[in-house]
Amino acid sequence: MPELPEVETIVRDLNKFLLNKTFSDVIVHDDLVLGGPSDEFVQRLKGQTVKKIFRRGKAVAMPLASEEFLVAQPMMTGQLVFNASEDKHTRITFIFSDGAKLLYNDQRRFGRLRVVKNLNEIKYFNILGPEPFSKEFTSEYVRKALKKTARPIKNLLLDHTFVAGIGNIYACEILFHAGVSPKRPACRVSPFKVDVMHREIIRVLREAITFRGSSIRNYRDGSGQKGKFNQHLAVYGRQGLPCPRCQSLIQRIVQSARSTFYCVRCQK
DNA sequence: CCTAATCCCTGTAAGC
DNA sequence: TGCTTACAGGGATTAG
Numbered sequence: 680m681p682e683l684p685e686v687e688t689i690v691r692d693l694n695k696f697l698l699n700k701t702f703s704d705v706i707v708h709d710d711l712v713l714g715g716p717s718d719e720f721v722q723r724l725k726g727q728t729v730k731k732i733f734r735r736g737k738a739v740a741m742p743l744a745s746e747e748f749l750v751a752q753p754m755m756t757g758q759l760v761f762n763a764s765e766d767k768h769t770r771i772t773f774i775f776s777d778g779a780k781l782l783y784n785d786q787r788r789f790g791r792l793r794v795v796k797n798l799n800e801i802k803y804f805n806i807l808g809p810e811p812f813s814k815e816f817t818s819e820y821v822r823k824a825l826k827k828t829a830r831p832i833k834n835l836l837l838d839h840t841f842v843a844g845i846g847n848i849y850a851c852e853i854l855f856h857a858g859v860s861p862k863r864p865a866c867r868v869s870p871f872k873v874d875v876m877h878r879e880i881i882r883v884l885r886e887a888i889t890f891r892g893s894s895i896r897n898y899r900d901g902s903g904q905k906g907k908f909n910q911h912l913a914v915y916g917r918q919g920l921p922c923p924r925c926q927s928l929i930q931r932i933v934q935s936a937r938s939t940f941y942c943v944r945c946q947k
Numbered sequence: 948c949c950t951a952a953t954c955c956c957t958g959t960a961a962g963c
Numbered sequence: 964t965g966c967t968t969a970c971a972g973g974g975a976t977t978a979g
Contacts, residue, residue, distance in 0.1 A: 680972075711956090737973070754973050756957080768957095787956045789973070803974075830950070839974080847972060896959090896971070935951060937972060 681737060681753045683811065683844025684887035685898050685906060689759055690734040692901025693781075696761040697741070700775040701728045709770040711788050712757075723747060723794040724773070736807045736843035740798065750793050750801060751783065756897040757790030759783055763903045786897055807843045811880050816842065818877040825865040825873060832868055832876075833861035833934050842880065848893055848915045851940045853883050855914045860946045861932070861939045886911070914940040 681689070702724045707717040728744040739759065741749040751759060756768075760782050765772060771783040771792060783792060798804045809815040824841050825832070835841050836850040845853070854861050857879040859872050868876065892898060892906030895916065899905060913923050918931035922942040932939050 682973090752973080755971075785956095786958070787971090789956060791974095828949085834950085837973090936953080938970085 680755055680846070680848075680895055680898050681757070681892070682846035682849050683734075683737060683884055684849070684890075684908065685892035685900075686734050686737050686739060686753065686844070687888050688891045688900045688906065689753075690732050690739055693732045693739070693741075693759060693761065696779070696901060697729045697732060697775075697781065699728055699730070700777060700779060701726065702773060703776040704774040706772040706774070707770075708772070709788065712770045712783065712785055712790055712792055714791050714793065720792070720794055724749065735798075735804060735810070736839055737846070738801075738803060743794075746796075748795050748798060750795060750798070752791045752803065753785070754787075754789035754791070756786040757783065758785065758897065758899045758903070759901060760899060760903040761901050803839075806840050808838075808840045810843050811845070811884055816877075816881075818874050821877045821880075822870065822873045825868050827866070829864040829866050831861060831934055832859060832863050832865045833939055835865045836880075837935075837937070844884070845880070847937050847939075848895065848912070849883060849887065851915045852887075852913060853879050854946060855941060856883055858946055860943075861934060861941050863947075914942060916940065 705721040705724050710717040713720050730742045730744060732741050739751040743749060762780055763782055765782060768784045768786045769782050770785050773781040795801060833850055833854060836845050836853060857872060857876045859868060859876060887908045890906060890908035890911060891900055893908040894905035914929050917929045918940055920929055922929055922945055925944050927942060927944045929940055930943055
């Protein structure tokens with residue numbers, strides 16, 4: 680469930696906790712989240728120092744002194760928590776030379792951790808579209824991308840080759856604040872609404888980051904705390920409740936096997 | 948090529 | 964009460 684704002688929050692937390700710490704041991708409780716041999720994973724980390732932590736899309740990358748990268752994709756239920764107690768969902772325990780610990784918890788085990796020489800060894804990094812906060816992500820880029828397809832605009836927002844980091848929660852929220860129906864074919868979004876959407880993508884994600892993300896179910900930040908953006912969600916998870924703008928009831932529909940929440944009256 | 952559907956997983960909640 | 968079923972939805976893969 681972590682989307683861009685949640686992963687960004689985790690990354691900012693870890694930059695406070697992990698910088699220049701050295702892995703002294705790595706305990707693999709469940710090698711499914713590695714997708715490869717655990718011996719090699721552990722050996723490539725032991726003795727390595729964390730130089731930095733950054734985010735790309737919904738992935739966390741940690742450059743190491745060896746010039747390799749530890750990459751984590753938390754996917755649905757992955758958590759990277761610092762100095763917490765292990766539980767039955769702890770899949771990896773990272774122990775640092777100063778005694779600090781980092782846990783990778785993942786209830787559903789969809790997440791993946793890898794050590795790579797280059798980020799382009801991971802397919803996700805190669806196909807990912809621009810970051811919403813980057814200078815490449817312009818209104819013109821959005822206009823050209825939308826013009827190319829008749830797919831529902833909601834599906835395009837979820838397409839990480841179009842823009843990195845947006846998931847189901849923020850796709851719904853962005854469309855509400857832009858006043859655009861999730862069902863509208865992308866090529867039929869007016870030039871005016873393209874500008875509004877471009878602006879709202881950036882604004883909604885930034886606002887969610889200031890509230891440290893949304894905790895619908897499993898999301899926790901780097902300290903194991905919940906996000907506080909939930910109470911600011913206008914439509915996500917609110918079917919049958921009144922629209923904050925017009926009071927008519929929020930609808931839930933299914934698009935590409937995912938729930939979409941929207942206000943039929945405010946979103947055209 | 949493009950897009951939608953399916954799969955991978957587990958825990959919670961709703962329904963009978 | 965206890966069992967079954969639906970649902971959560973990121974991203975790779977498969978199907979159409």
